Amino acid sequence: MPYIKFLPLKATEVTITRNSMEHIVIIGNGIAGVTAARHIRKLSDKKITLISAETDHFFSRTALMYVYMGHLRWTDIEPYEHWFWEKNRLELKKAYVDRIDTDAKALYFSEGDALNYDKLIIATGSVTNTFGWEGLELDGVQGLVSKQDLDALEKNAPNKEICPSAVIVGGGLIGVEMAEMLRTRGIAVSMLVREDAFWTNVLPNGEAEMISRHIKSHGVDLRHNTNLDKILGDENGQVRAILAKETGEEISCKVVGVTTGVKPNITFLKDSGIETDKGVLVNRKLETNIKDIYAIGDCAQQREPIGNRPPVEAVWYTGRMMGEALAQTICGNAFEYNPGHWFNSAKFFDIEYQTYGWVFSEQRRKEYEQHFHWKHEDDTKCITIAYHKDNQKFLGINTFGIRLRHEIMDRWLTEEREVYYVMEYLRDANFDPEFYDTYEAEIVSKFNSEMDTNIKPKKKNWKRIFSY
Amino acid sequence: MNATNNNMSLTGEPPKALNTQQKMATFIGLAGLAILFLAMFNLDFPNKAIWLTVSLVSIAVGTIWFAKAAYLNKHEGIKNDGVYFKSISSKGLWAWVLGIAMTLFYVVLYWFPAYLGLVKEGDNQGVIALFDPLSKQLSGNPASQWFLYGTLYTLAILAFGIKFIWKYRHNRYEILRTISVMFFQLSFAFIIPEILVRLNQPYYDLKNIWPLNYDLFAGYKINEFLGAGNIGLIMLIFGVLSIFVITPILTYKFGKRWYCSWVCGCGGLAETAGDPFRHLSDKRQSAWKVERWVIHSVVVFVTVMTTAVVFSYLRGNESESISKWSNLDDKMVVISEPEGKPIGERILAAQEAGAKSVIFLLKDASEKPPVIEKTEGITIKYGVVSQADNQPVLKRIEEGQDAALTATDGTSFIVQKGADVKQYDNSLISKEFFVWGVIIVLTLIFSWVMLFKRQELAKDAKYGAIGYFAVVISILLFTYYSSPGKLFFFDAYQLNKAYGFVIGSIFSGVIGVGFYPIFGNRVWCRFGCPMAAILGFQQRMLSKFRITVNGGQCISCGNCSTYCEMGIDVRAYAQKGENIVRSSCVGCGICSAVCPRGVLKLENGPLEGRIDGNEILLGNDVDLMTLVNRK
């Protein structure tokens, strides 16, 4: 069962923890803040307070959609039972931090009270990014980031009688989730996408087009090359339609979902003296410009981007990894945030997506990057492998409808294997459930015919899989 | 996990309505059920075979059509939309109606079969009579309440099995294991036993393994097996091998899922008809604590009960145990144990019990015939017969022919055709051997765990194991040394009856199935089934099976935990990058199916590194990972 195991403290840590009942205050009880808190608790006895204005308890933001779709209840998306917090002496405070006084080391809440800290971790996450369109203030215009957004959607789009149709602006991960949510209640959904296929700033074209077709097959009116002009309201201040820029067409709707990305949630920091740009600027130790103040998760921005990673990484895993690293630093074991190979995953209606390493879209493709692409004839599975055109080194892989083993991918990237090796041992990497059809033979034969090679895929081998 | 914090107070009307086809299908299915109901209230159907067929076919067609309308017009994929909005699957009114109806059915079935129309002597009535034609087709006998139950049970697994297959048609693991449970239910559980009866063989569902089949070693069952000659003996041996040899091997290779999700009938019903309720299992840690105590207590109960039952069966087979209550009216009694209570006293006891004559069968020709002492008061005929000298005669007696045995002193014992012969002292093992065998096996298992698997048990589990072990062993030793045929203060027969009532009927039937819509579909498998506990123990300790967690890919969404019918908090492991190696996991594969990030894979792999917890997950700094994850 999910007990936290207390690691034996090393001698140095014992001295640190004994001398002080340092108060660590964390703003934000998302994955970044909670991971930091859990690890600090494992390593030390410090007093820890977690603050959030959103909910009493940590929940999985990634699972908001499942509550609206009726797959899960709210309690199901809370990863820890409520006794967990007290048992691990993690104090919770539900309040909104208005202002930080970094000299007095104090937080001031909009409720009027204040709190002192010895060390402060800013983990305030993201808010919906908008582009200042006309009509954003109308009732029924909303994003999907917070619990409050979920409640708003339940109110704005409870069913197809009250909300016969909705428009989603922007085609990213949250956009497609919102489309799926609304479709489960039979609501007609139009989705406006700037590019000529879904998410082409991230996905190579073959994949983007396949996902576009899949989204349409779920009854979504997906409009490529279409921008929002403005949102139109009725006399009650309620959305009634949107205007598309290119065609001038009016699409009537009761809900407008704004899913044109997210941006760090840092407005409350503006006069605090903490340096910000898009997000809170941090160095590799996740320290801000002010001593004893750190930032992690969606709201943090690396002064120097790490490898190919964007300076603001708004994904679950990076928030968690920053929390893991920072906890070490705070407990006296200075560690830089030094993430390993990039990975991520998502699901587009019924198609699962995983990525390991870097596979860039056409727009962002590096000049040395070459792709091999395979798509199954049923149009729900495909893979793209990126490799270096000069030395054939494996750079990354995207898969749709096929699961891969993280360990193996990570290992091959570390070992800088050639793409031929990847092809030969692809079966070791398959992570689909037992008895599933496998496609390695087909994939490799396409590779062979395109690359004029003669690779024979090796049988799956447990020894190799566990040889680390 | 009870408060639904989901703000549904407004006019929210999520997708829960039935489409037209589903409504029609429901009507057909209910019409089929209505026929059964009318029959129950003694509406006399003229042509029973036809009406029964109409009823069963309607139920099947209704269910299957409903499923078709629900799934086949949609994309392949996870179909959990609105699960928490529908009354039937979210403990709403319909859930309670269904739960209460099923519970009532079980109560009637177990304790008031007369209301279903069961008539002990004479023709059945009511709904059981409706099943007579089918039963006669299969076994040649009229139906009983169990036949009715078995038929409906099988029908449910088949019809809802098709529903399940369509629901998960993108997932071949789910399809194959469902076909497997459908097959085992239809053949092993339903048809084959009936045919065995028709062939005058013991009723035996080969896949129903002790201790799930807690009656397998009950005295009457052993007599039935032994009475059926070679086939019976093979069945009995198969029953013993099933639990001690076949089961451990398969569980080692595949985990307990080979049984719980591929073969078992209880599991079969839970996975098919019970599938819409799988998310109702309680995931709280407190539920897990209750689970561990309850299920292991059931294991102790069934072990002690079975040991007691076999022990008292073996004791009953000893001529020493003959007393005036032995009910030997007009029987010829054969004994063959020279040691112990004086033979004369045993003969006297047989005489008091009404025996006609007593023979001491001398099995070993090299031994001297015993001197029969303490003969005063004996009025019936007795003597010593050498087995070696009477071989052909003994065979005739076995075949029920007329025969005459010749005693060592020359007198002869005439056995008339079909005469009642009661044999003692003829079981293969003695009760001492048996009890010590059980004690030794338990001690070996316990020591193996404590010596080699200690580090895999949490502290409380260790204490629990020691406690349970001490309890079982002391009960057994106590039994062994206390003379009357009792176990502590319970009689073995009473113990068996109590087990059958509390565990076999109330737990597995009424609560286990009747409460599907309230507690979820695997309550019995999780809290009550001793078979699952034993398989699970092995799965945890010695098996290649695990659910591998895919590095750092988990997003803690909670789909896996929610849809785990065994109430395992899968997410708690997944978000730590720790493989799921839990004794209760039945390997249904649903957690893996519903995971939107491809994090979980059920697989059989090397034992090494099967259980590994990670503090820092894959994807982070390798230095940090090695530093912190080092154990």
Ligand SMILES: Cc1cc2nc3c(=O)[nH]c(=O)nc-3n(C[C@H](O)[C@H](O)[C@H](O)COP(=O)(O)OP(=O)(O)OC[C@H]3O[C@@H](n4cnc5c(N)ncnc54)[C@H](O)[C@@H]3O)c2cc1C
């Ligand atoms: C719908 C959706 C789906 C997603 N799906 C995925 C996915 O599949 N995979 C993936 O990798 N990522 C996904 N993400 C992104 C992922 O959820 C985020 O990267 C992650 O939750 C960020 O965690 P965090 O701890 O940095 O911040 P958050 O989880 O945003 O937590 C910040 C908390 O701080 C609180 N807060 C902010 N300011 C204040 C203040 N001044 N006072 C008090 N409290 C404050 C906020 O209310 C919030 O509760 C998804 C995001 C959304 C919205």
Ligand code: SF4
């Ligand atoms: S852990 Fe997964 S496979 Fe095991 S019982 Fe639960 S849902 Fe089924």
Ligand code: SF4
């Ligand atoms: S393992 Fe999958 S289903 Fe379970 S919490 Fe993680 S992402 Fe969700």
